[in-house]
Amino acid sequence: xxxxxxxxxxxxxxxxxxxxxxxxxxxxxxxxxxxxxxxxxxxxxxxxxxxxxxxxxxxxxxxxxxxxxxxxxxxxxxxxxxxxxxxxxxxxxxxxxxxxxxxxxxxxxxxxxxxxxxxxxxxxxxxxxxxxxxxxxxxxxxxxxxxxxxxxxxxxxxxxxxxxxxxxxxxxxxxxxxxxxxxxxxxxxxxxxxxxxxxxxxxxxxxxxxxxxxxxxxxxxxxxxxxxxxxxxxxxxxxxxxxxxxxxxxxxxxxxxxxxxxxxxxxxxxxxxxxxxxxxxxxxxxxxxxxxxxxxxxxxxxxxxxxxxxxxxxxxxxxxxxxxxxxxxxxxxxxxxxxxxxxxxxxxxxxxxxxxxxxxxxxxxxxxxxxxxxxxxxxxxxxxxxxxxxxxxxxxxxxxxxxxxxxxxxxxxxxxxxxxxxxxxxxxxxxxxxxxxxxxxxxxxxxxxxxxxxxxxxxxxxxxxxxxxxxxxxxxxxxxxxxxxxxxxxx
Numbered sequence: 001x002x003x004x005x006x007x008x009x010x011x012x013x014x015x016x017x018x019x020x021x022x023x024x025x026x027x028x029x030x031x032x033x034x035x036x037x038x039x040x041x042x043x044x045x046x047x048x049x050x051x052x053x054x055x056x057x058x059x060x061x062x063x064x065x066x067x068x069x070x071x072x073x074x075x076x077x078x079x080x081x082x083x084x085x086x087x088x089x090x091x092x093x094x095x096x097x098x099x100x101x102x103x104x105x106x107x108x109x110x111x112x113x114x115x116x117x118x119x120x121x122x123x124x125x126x127x128x129x130x131x132x133x134x135x136x137x138x139x140x141x142x143x144x145x146x147x148x149x150x151x152x153x154x155x156x157x158x159x160x161x162x163x164x165x166x167x168x169x170x171x172x173x174x175x176x177x178x179x180x181x182x183x184x185x186x187x188x189x190x191x192x193x194x195x196x197x198x199x200x201x202x203x204x205x206x207x208x209x210x211x212x213x214x215x216x217x218x219x220x221x222x223x224x225x226x227x228x229x230x231x232x233x234x235x236x237x238x239x240x241x242x243x244x245x246x247x248x249x250x251x252x253x254x255x256x257x258x259x260x261x262x263x264x265x266x267x268x269x270x271x272x273x274x275x276x277x278x279x280x281x282x283x284x285x286x287x288x289x290x291x292x293x294x295x296x297x298x299x300x301x302x303x304x305x306x307x308x309x310x311x312x313x314x315x316x317x318x319x320x321x322x323x324x325x326x327x328x329x330x331x332x333x334x335x336x337x338x339x340x341x342x343x344x345x346x347x348x349x350x351x352x353x354x355x356x357x358x359x360x361x362x363x364x365x366x367x368x369x370x371x372x373x374x375x376x377x378x379x380x381x382x383x384x385x386x387x388x389x390x391x392x393x394x395x396x397x398x399x400x401x402x403x404x405x406x407x408x409x410x411x412x413x414x415x416x417x418x419x420x421x422x423x424x425x426x427x428x429x430x431x432x433x434x435x436x437x438x439x440x441x442x443x444x445x446x447x448x449x450x451x452x453x454x455x456x457x458x459x460x461x462x463x464x465x466x467x468x469x470x471x472x473x474x475x476x477x478x479x480x481x482x483x484x485x486x487x488x489x490x491x
Contacts, residue, residue, distance in 0.1 A: 001019075001024045001025070001067045001068065001402070001490065002024070002025040002026075002027075002062060002065055002066045002067050002068075003019055003024055003025070003026050003027075003066060003067065003068045003069075003070060003402070004026075004027050004028075004029070004058065004061045004062060004063050004066045004068070004069050004070070005026065005027070005028045005029070005070045005072065006028075006029045006030075006051075006052035006069070006070070006071045006072070006073060006079070006082050007029075007030065007052075007071060007072040007073035007074070007079075007098075008028050008029075008030035008032070008035050008036070008039055008047070009035075009072065009073075009074065010371055010372055010391040011072045011098065011135075011391050011394050011395060011398075012028065012030070012070075012072045013039065013043075014372065014391060014392065014395050015070065015072070015395050015398055015399070016028055016039075016043055016045060017043065018395065018399065019402075020043060020044055020045055021477070021478075022480050022481070023481075025045075025062075026043075026045040026046075027045060027046040027047075027048065027061040027062050027066075028043070028045060028046070028047045028048065028061075029048050029050050029051070029052035029057055029058070029061050030047065030048070030049065030050075031049075031050065031051040031052075031073075033049055036048070036049040046061065046062070048060055048061055051073075051078070052071070052073075052082050053078060053081055053082050053085060054085065055085055055086075055088070055089060058082070058085065058086055063086060063090060063093065064090070066090075066093060067093070067094065068093070068094045068095075068096065068402055069082075069083065069086050069090075069093055069094070069095045069096070070096045070398060070402075071083055071095070071096070071097045071098065072097075072098045072394075072398075073098075076097075076098075076099045076100055076101050079097040079098055079099060080097055080099065080126070080127050080129065081127070082097075083095040083097050083127050083128050083129045084127035084128060086128065087127060087128025091128065093128075094130050094131075094401075095128050095129050095130050095131075096129070096130065096131045096133060096398055096401055096402075097129045097131075097132060097133070098133045098134075098135060098394065099129075099132045099133070099134060100134060100135065100136055100251065102134070130401075131398075131401045133394055133397050133398055133401075135390055135391075135393065135394045136250075136251045136252045136255060137255065138390075138393045138394065138397055139252050139369060139388055139390045139393055140252050140255035140256050140259065142388045142393060143252075143256050143342060143344075143367055143369075143386070143388060144256060144259040144260075145157065146367060146386045146388075147241060147244070147260070147340065147342075147367070149164075149166060149224075149227060150231075150240070150241060150365070151241060151340055151365040151366075151367055151385050151386050152166070152168050152231060152365070152385065152386075153166055153167035153168045153169070153217065153385065153386060154166065154167045154219075154386055154387075154413070155167075156411055156413065156420065158409075158422060158449060158456075158472055159408050159409065159422060159470070160451055160454070160456075160470065161449065161451050161456035161470075162223050162224055162225070162456060163221055163222065163223055163224075163449055163456050163458075164221075164222070164223075164224050164227070165195065165219055165220070165221050165413075165420070165448075166219070166220060166222070166227060167196075167198070167217050167218065167219045167220075167413075168217065168218060168220065168231065168234050169215065169216070169217050169234075170212055170213065170214050170215065170216045170217075170218060170234055171214060171234065172214040172215075173214070174214070174233065174234055175187045175188075175233050175234075176188075176212045176218070176233065176234055177212065177213060177214045178211065178212070178213065179211070179212050180208070180209065180210070180211050180212075181194060181206050181207070181208050181209070181210045181211070181212060182208035182209065187233060188230060188233050190222060190223075190226040190229055190230055191222065191223065191226070191458060192220050192221060192222035192223075192226065192230060192458075193220065193221045193222075193448055193458050194206060194218050194219070194220055195219050195220070195221050195446060195448050195474050196218070196219035196413065196414055196418060196474065197210065197212070197216055197217070197218055197219075198216065198217040198218075198219075198380075198414055198415070199213075199215075199216050199217075201377055201381055201415060202415065203413075203414030203415045203417055203418050205418070205444045205445070205446065205474065205476065217380070218234075219413065219414075221448050221449060221458065240294070240339075241295075241339040241340045241364075241365065242294060242295060242296065242339055243295075243296050243298075243337065243338045243339045243340070244260060244295060244296070244297050244298070244338065244339065244340045244341075244342065245297075245298045245299075245300060245335060245338045245340070245341045245342065245363075246297065246298070246299045246300070246341075246342045246344060247300045247324045247341060247342065247343045247344060247345055247351070247354055248300075248301065248343065248344040248345035248346070248351075249299060249301035249303065249306040249307065249309075249310050250344055250345065250346060252344045252369065253299065253301075253342070253344040254310070254313070256342060256344065257297055257299055257310075257314050257317055258314075260295050260297050261295070261297055261314060261316050261317060296318070297314070297316070297317040297318070298317065298318045298319075298320060298333075298335075298338070299314065299317050299318070299319045299320070300320045300322055300324050300335075301319070301320070301321060301322075302321070302322070302323050302324075303321075304321050307319050307320075307321040320333060324345075324350075324354050325350070325354075330358070330361060335358065335361070335363070336358065336361035336362040336363060337362065338358070338363045338364075339363070339364050339365065340363070340364065340365045340366070340367065341354065341355060341358045341359075341363050341365075341366050341367070342366075342367045343355045343366065343367065343368045343369065344369050345369075348368075348369065348370040348371050348375050351368040351369055351370060352368050352370065352375070352378070352379045352382065352384060354368075355367070355368040355379070355384045356382055356383060356384065359383065365385045365386075366384050366385050366386070367384075367385065367386040367387075367388065368384045368386070368387050368388070369388050369390055370387060370388070370389050370390070371389065371390055371391050372389050372391045372392060373389050373392050373412070373415065373416040375387075375389065376388075376389040376392070377415055377416075392412055392416070395412070396409075396410055396411050396412055403489070403490060404489050404490045405424075406423060406424045406425075406426055406487065406488075406489045407421065407422070407423055407424075407489055407490075408422035408423065408424065408470070409421075409422040410422075417476060417477050418474060418475070418476060418477070419474070419475055419476075419477060419479075419480070420472060420473065420474050420475075421472070421473045421474075421475070421483060422470065422471075422472050423470070423471050423472075423473065423483075423487055423489060424468070424469070424470050424471075425465055425466065425467055425468065425469045425470075425471060425487060426467065426487070426488055426489075427467045428488040429465065429467075429486065429487045429488050430485070430486060430488070431465040431486055431487065432465055432466065432467055433464060433465065433466070434464065434465055435461075435462070435463065435464055435465075436459055436460075436461065436462075436463040436464075436465070437461070438465075439465075439486065441475055441476075441479040441482050441483070442479070442482065443475065443476045443477075443478040443479040443482070444475065444476045444479070445473060445474060445475030445476065445479050445482075445483075446473070446474050446475075447459050447463075447471060447472075447473055448472050448473065448474050449471065449472035450463065450469055450470070450471045450472075451469065451470040451471070452466065452468075452469050452470075459471075
């Protein structure tokens, strides 16, 4: 596949690195001369010094033979204009734009009346954009989902199943401390599966001989209804989070507040609701999940004008115009009595420090937003309960859009070297009607979940691959090509 990327910030660079690693043909357009020089020495692809908002530059980057155009500059308007320029001459090119402004997404959704006959995409697209990627919605959704589960660790849900993958740290003296993985089912009776182990910053796909230890973070696949009992076995308590503080009145912080203050079962008069249903955005998630009466929300923001807006928008929240780094403020306002702090400022270092400091002052749980996997690994190792790397979330979303129709979603977890793939099995797959024993990845991998006829289950030794099955795989980076061959898909 040939992909043209416009914008070489963290998202564009991380996306390019992954695509190059998978042997895709990539070219990048970047307006910053300094970034161009830096990337030219780091990436094995064509890097052009240009903003990309003209057809000449796009054609120099190879758009005439490209399959996909991805626009991820820092400007919504620039991203949309570039897609519009490309649409004029290359209407069949798939176009993806990072857009934060909900109004643009709303306009695009309202314009959709017909489907593209070949790609099953809207015929009437705003400026030719096939997929909008809203980083704030994706990040807020991840935080709200973690809060629902007690902010004990990262939580990953799968389309159309009642199973979830959650991470949790093994407590000293718990039943899993010192337990060989082959004996896991003897102490945890619920149907579940340990899929990944993180130890000293390294992600491991564990075998039965691996011995678990206190301090290890394990990713466990289980039904949502079984989480509480598994938490107890691991040695953690899933306490209800009643008093929640949000640091930062950013767009992400506001969406999290809206989710927490949303009345159960109330109707959301928002055109984005149906978009959310398809994109897993925060609106579909919060509806019917979090009871306003059970939560108290405090928003801490340093900007007075933003605080005025927040007070008007969220009358049910306590809005404090204060600096979170002021120790006197923390003591006076009893911030240390909070059950959870969500650090959602635009400064990732401040988010990490705030989370760690408030935990030493008595706050039970902490969620911190960071920019990339590198900071996420550091924050997790230092003790932040849930870390959400915004740029990585965006890259995963874009990668899911780049894949074929049989690939429902792609996720990167752990230290970034592990991928999770949601796939629909087609009749062309070489594994159809063959047993699970026929599936082997040289780099390491596991079939962890299957859904057949609406029923989800953890596959056992007698599982036979069938056309139409929806499966979830976990694999190390480098296994994508084997997965493509097994299931006749494009990753």
